[in-house]
Amino acid sequence: MGRRSLLLLLLLLAFLTPGAATPVPPALRALSSLHLSTSFRSRPAVAMKYSIHYIQQKVDHFGFHTDKTFKQRYLIADKHWKEDGGSILFYTGNEGDIIWFCNNTGFMWDVAEELKAMLVFAEHRYYGESLPFGANSFKDSRHLNFLTTEQALADFATLIKYLKRTIPGARNQPVIALGGSYGGMLAAWFRMKYPHLVVGALASSAPIWQFENMVPCGVFMKIVTTDFRKSGPNCSESIRRSWDAISRLTEKGTGLHWLSEALHLCTPLTESQDVQRLKDWISETWVNLAMVDYPYESNFLQPLPAWPIKVVCQYLKNPNVSDTWLLQNIFQALNVYYNYSGQARCLNISETATSSLGALGWSYQTCTEMVMPFCSNGIDDMFEPHSWNFKEFSDDCFKQWGVKPRPSWIPTMYGGKNISSHTNIIFSNGEIDPWSGGGVTKDITDTLLAIVIPEGAHHLDLRANNAFDPVTVLLARSLEVRHMKQWIKDFYASLRKMH
Amino acid sequence: MGRRSLLLLLLLLAFLTPGAATPVPPALRALSSLHLSTSFRSRPAVAMKYSIHYIQQKVDHFGFHTDKTFKQRYLIADKHWKEDGGSILFYTGNEGDIIWFCNNTGFMWDVAEELKAMLVFAEHRYYGESLPFGANSFKDSRHLNFLTTEQALADFATLIKYLKRTIPGARNQPVIALGGSYGGMLAAWFRMKYPHLVVGALASSAPIWQFENMVPCGVFMKIVTTDFRKSGPNCSESIRRSWDAISRLTEKGTGLHWLSEALHLCTPLTESQDVQRLKDWISETWVNLAMVDYPYESNFLQPLPAWPIKVVCQYLKNPNVSDTWLLQNIFQALNVYYNYSGQARCLNISETATSSLGALGWSYQTCTEMVMPFCSNGIDDMFEPHSWNFKEFSDDCFKQWGVKPRPSWIPTMYGGKNISSHTNIIFSNGEIDPWSGGGVTKDITDTLLAIVIPEGAHHLDLRANNAFDPVTVLLARSLEVRHMKQWIKDFYASLRKMH
Numbered sequence: 001m002g003r004r005s006l007l008l009l010l011l012l013l014a015f016l017t018p019g020a021a022t023p024v025p026p027a028l029r030a031l032s033s034l035h036l037s038t039s040f041r042s043r044p045a046v047a048m049k050y051s052i053h054y055i056q057q058k059v060d061h062f063g064f065h066t067d068k069t070f071k072q073r074y075l076i077a078d079k080h081w082k083e084d085g086g087s088i089l090f091y092t093g094n095e096g097d098i099i100w101f102c103n104n105t106g107f108m109w110d111v112a113e114e115l116k117a118m119l120v121f122a123e124h125r126y127y128g129e130s131l132p133f134g135a136n137s138f139k140d141s142r143h144l145n146f147l148t149t150e151q152a153l154a155d156f157a158t159l160i161k162y163l164k165r166t167i168p169g170a171r172n173q174p175v176i177a178l179g180g181s182y183g184g185m186l187a188a189w190f191r192m193k194y195p196h197l198v199v200g201a202l203a204s205s206a207p208i209w210q211f212e213n214m215v216p217c218g219v220f221m222k223i224v225t226t227d228f229r230k231s232g233p234n235c236s237e238s239i240r241r242s243w244d245a246i247s248r249l250t251e252k253g254t255g256l257h258w259l260s261e262a263l264h265l266c267t268p269l270t271e272s273q274d275v276q277r278l279k280d281w282i283s284e285t286w287v288n289l290a291m292v293d294y295p296y297e298s299n300f301l302q303p304l305p306a307w308p309i310k311v312v313c314q315y316l317k318n319p320n321v322s323d324t325w326l327l328q329n330i331f332q333a334l335n336v337y338y339n340y341s342g343q344a345r346c347l348n349i350s351e352t353a354t355s356s357l358g359a360l361g362w363s364y365q366t367c368t369e370m371v372m373p374f375c376s377n378g379i380d381d382m383f384e385p386h387s388w389n390f391k392e393f394s395d396d397c398f399k400q401w402g403v404k405p406r407p408s409w410i411p412t413m414y415g416g417k418n419i420s421s422h423t424n425i426i427f428s429n430g431e432i433d434p435w436s437g438g439g440v441t442k443d444i445t446d447t448l449l450a451i452v453i454p455e456g457a458h459h460l461d462l463r464a465n466n467a468f469d470p471v472t473v474l475l476a477r478s479l480e481v482r483h484m485k486q487w488i489k490d491f492y493a494s495l496r497k498m499h
Numbered sequence: 500m501g502r503r504s505l506l507l508l509l510l511l512l513a514f515l516t517p518g519a520a521t522p523v524p525p526a527l528r529a530l531s532s533l534h535l536s537t538s539f540r541s542r543p544a545v546a547m548k549y550s551i552h553y554i555q556q557k558v559d560h561f562g563f564h565t566d567k568t569f570k571q572r573y574l575i576a577d578k579h580w581k582e583d584g585g586s587i588l589f590y591t592g593n594e595g596d597i598i599w600f601c602n603n604t605g606f607m608w609d610v611a612e613e614l615k616a617m618l619v620f621a622e623h624r625y626y627g628e629s630l631p632f633g634a635n636s637f638k639d640s641r642h643l644n645f646l647t648t649e650q651a652l653a654d655f656a657t658l659i660k661y662l663k664r665t666i667p668g669a670r671n672q673p674v675i676a677l678g679g680s681y682g683g684m685l686a687a688w689f690r691m692k693y694p695h696l697v698v699g700a701l702a703s704s705a706p707i708w709q710f711e712n713m714v715p716c717g718v719f720m721k722i723v724t725t726d727f728r729k730s731g732p733n734c735s736e737s738i739r740r741s742w743d744a745i746s747r748l749t750e751k752g753t754g755l756h757w758l759s760e761a762l763h764l765c766t767p768l769t770e771s772q773d774v775q776r777l778k779d780w781i782s783e784t785w786v787n788l789a790m791v792d793y794p795y796e797s798n799f800l801q802p803l804p805a806w807p808i809k810v811v812c813q814y815l816k817n818p819n820v821s822d823t824w825l826l827q828n829i830f831q832a833l834n835v836y837y838n839y840s841g842q843a844r845c846l847n848i849s850e851t852a853t854s855s856l857g858a859l860g861w862s863y864q865t866c867t868e869m870v871m872p873f874c875s876n877g878i879d880d881m882f883e884p885h886s887w888n889f890k891e892f893s894d895d896c897f898k899q900w901g902v903k904p905r906p907s908w909i910p911t912m913y914g915g916k917n918i919s920s921h922t923n924i925i926f927s928n929g930e931i932d933p934w935s936g937g938g939v940t941k942d943i944t945d946t947l948l949a950i951v952i953p954e955g956a957h958h959l960d961l962r963a964n965n966a967f968d969p970v971t972v973l974l975a976r977s978l979e980v981r982h983m984k985q986w987i988k989d990f991y992a993s994l995r996k997m998h
Contacts, residue, residue: 058905061908062561062562062647062649062650063561063562063644063645063647064640064643064644064647064867064868064902064903064905065640065641065643065644065902067902067903141563141564142564144563144564145562145563145564146562148561148562148563150561150649151561154911154912157911157912158911161907161911193692194914195914195920195921196914196915196917196918196920197914368563369563403563403564403566404563404566406557406563408660409560412653412656412657412660413653413656415693415694415695415696416695418695419695420993421694421695421922422694423920494919
């Protein structure tokens with residue numbers, strides 16, 4: 001798997017959401033007899049009505065040379081909000097358009113009434129409409145200089161203080177941070193760094209340990225492989241063998257042409273370096289599928305059937321076939337992802353995911369703070385071996401952005417594995433989500449809790465209630481609500497104590 | 500009191516250290532029967548031997564446009580350090596030369612053996628030798644842009660990680676942050692923001708609440724006044740009356756000349772605006788005296804007798820005298836501060852304190868993040884009325900530095916009064932220290948403790964053991980050591996649990 005796809009893979013960190021069913025995870029065991037609040041069972045979809053707002057934020061919270069400001073966008077939905085005993089659920093926006101997150105975080109809408117909550121969705125700077133320098137925001141490293149997690153958290157802090165100051169009745173209300181994926185990391189870090197502003201955080205599918213020296217770099221691809229291995233006989237083995245098959249086919253004079261035809265590519269492969277691009281694109285497709293392996297039909301990155309990997313694996317039952325046959329099977333498998341609708345005329349190897357992704361910004365972030373080592377070895381996983389080469393990565397970053405990544409900064413800033421002195425953070429992870437490999441999947445203390453959702457993919461718990469939701473995600477959501485209620489209760493108790 | 504003196508007053512935040520005796524403060528009450536460790540009683544002065552080191556630090560921890568580094572200075576004293584069961588006491592340097600702080604923080608030297616501690620003194624960027632741009636560091640707001648508390652804390656974090664990585668035996672040792680005054684604020688904030696790096700903090704005389712809307716702006720001058728009122732009959736009243744006396748005298752044609760002679764000024768007053776400068780200088784002198792009101796002879800800002808305010812007040816017993824007589828008495832009083840040695844030929848109204856102060860850097864800091872409102876009203880205090888005018892302050896800052904202060908930032912960043920979710924911080928304050936008005940003087944939780952030292956001035960507890968130390972400061976230090984030992988013990992206990 002090439003470097004490009006490792007980078008692109010990171011792009012997907014946030015946007016995906018999946019689900020699963022059956023066994024009861026560690027943190028849920030105590031809940032096995034818990035009565036599920038009926039509000040979680042098959043409720044009609046909640047109408048998502050919000051108002052759009054803007055706040056002037058300092059471009060640089062941490063320096064005074066520039067006093068420039070920009071407009072940060074945020075959304076508010078207060079239909080169920082109560083001044084008396086209510087709460088504020090604050091989505092710590094990640095790398096993309098905030099409306100997209102708002103629409104894909106049904107959990108917040110589903111619990112709003114029960115928590116008498118105002119919903120706030122804050123857009124992350126440099127994404128969506130919240131561009132510090134407008135069209136010039138990605139021009140060069142000087143303009144990108146203010147795209148950091150610290151600045152983003154400072155925006156959130158400033159926004160919360162502003163809302164409390166300006167919305168009558170909001171001042172003495174508890175705020176809870178919520179986020180998924182990179183947004184989940186931000187939610188957790190926000191609670192760690194600004195515990196005076198949020199009483200707790202729900203960090204869903206947040207790989208806060210997918211950094212230097214914290215988890216093995218191969219864990220991510222290993223989980224992807226496990227997903228395929230478990231979804232059909234010989235499925236991962238077929239994929240593992242496909243790489244050499246591609247190599248052998250393309251060594252022949254007519255191989256590129258044949259492959260272009262067999263895979264119905266929009267743009268034919270012409271050069272030998274196209275072969276690596278092709279492999280990267282296929283790898284990414286499998287990775288994407290692992291992240292969006294939902295239990296129900298969905299239309300997230302692409303329109304997909306329920307449990308799409310199972311569908312894919314139906315075409316990959318036999319690894320012991322000729323190279324051409326194997327690649328024709330691979331095409332059928334890819335077609336599940338790229339052409340479930342049956343509308344696609346050809347497959348485009350330049351694209352794997354939704355264009356809603358803030359690709360530029362996230363690429364810069366991975367080249368500066370968010371340095372996540374990935375690797376594969378072809379043994380524990382079904383991908384071609386690819387070691388993590390920081391030097392190469394760093395050189396590429398410098399070429400692309402004129403900056404050098406600082407892999408040790410995030411651990412220094414946010415504590416790495418040593419976070420036990422913090423409180424009131426729920427880390428939820430789906431076990432089939434490859435990002436769970438870098439997540440917190442065991443309780444750290446009584447108030448730093450891990451919730452594991454077996455067969456759950458990327459932050460399924462943050463998605464709207466669905467009739468096909470596995471029981472474990474209902475349990476997870478119920479547990480999450482229970483903790484949030486406790487945080488809210490504790491907040492009001494300490495408020496009463498003060499007065 | 501003029502704006503200049505309010506600014507200058509801030510300059511003194513760090514450098515002062517004082518003491519006092521008798522009653523038992525709230526936090527010490529439980530300790531009334533405590534056995535004082537004999538190590539605190541009259542021990543010969545500890546020799547302060549340290550080695551000087553430098554670490555390359557990023558000029559900007561929070562941006563990647565510049566990858567520039569600079570040399571941060573730090574000192575290490577490891578005479579008493581033990582690899583087995585030892586600890587690291589880390590002084591979070593404030594606004595000045597770190598050697599100066601090292602030499603004036605005898606407490607750390609006194610407890611090193613008992614805690615088997617390595618002592619580390621880290622210099623604050625933009626002070627001493629730790630200049631990010633050398634001689635150009637203060638050139639303009641572009642060069643000063645990286646002088647913030649956040650960058651300073653990031654330097655400390657990076658240094659601690661570096662020491663743990665490079666000093667054999669240091670990796671698995673608990674680090675405790677210590678600091679006085681602004682350094683105490685940094686110690687407390689460091690524990691709040693980087694609890695994974697320090698197990699606790701001793702924040703001595705740290706006015707973390709001397710910010711917008713947290714304490715009345717007049718509290719500082721009120722405490723100064725109380726110090727004078729209690730140190731001699733009619734003392735504060737004499738000073739209160741002196742301002743109008745000066746005004747009346749200088750309204751006359753020969754007044755400026757007469758005053759210049761009477762006060763033995765090096766440079767005669769010539770213009771009417773010199774009158775305000777004179778008043779500011781006198782005000783500052785009283786403020787300085789309140790901070791250095793030590794129980795023993797000392798030579799800190801100036802060579803001074805024990806309990807200097809008492810000595811000063813001997814000259815200010817009678818407020819009901821003529822203007823000229825009152826001003827002659829004021830001269831005698833000022834002379835205690837400026838000429839205890841008897842060597843001064845004249846008094847220089849351009850100076851009030853030691854030149855070791857990092858005046859430029861601190862002035863910039865008060866004009867950016869460290870915006871501390873001060874005021875006086877002439878009723879609750881002995882000074883001329885002076886309201887806190889943020890607009891005027893901000894305009895002056897812009898004139899001087901080209902930057903605008905952001906008074907709400909520090910409360911947003913560090914939590915203001917809402918810090919109860921943090922742990923393991925001791926806030927110690929001397930009751931006669933005017934900075935105690937902005938400090939934490941009541942326990943917040945079981946692990947956020949306040950220690951109040953009656954009659955103690957500015958971070959007396961951090962000074963070396965002295966035969967004239969009041970009992971309460973001995974109790975305070977003993978309590979501090981007891982807590983530090985507990986933090987160290989807890990650290991090792993959790994370390995053992997992990998292995």
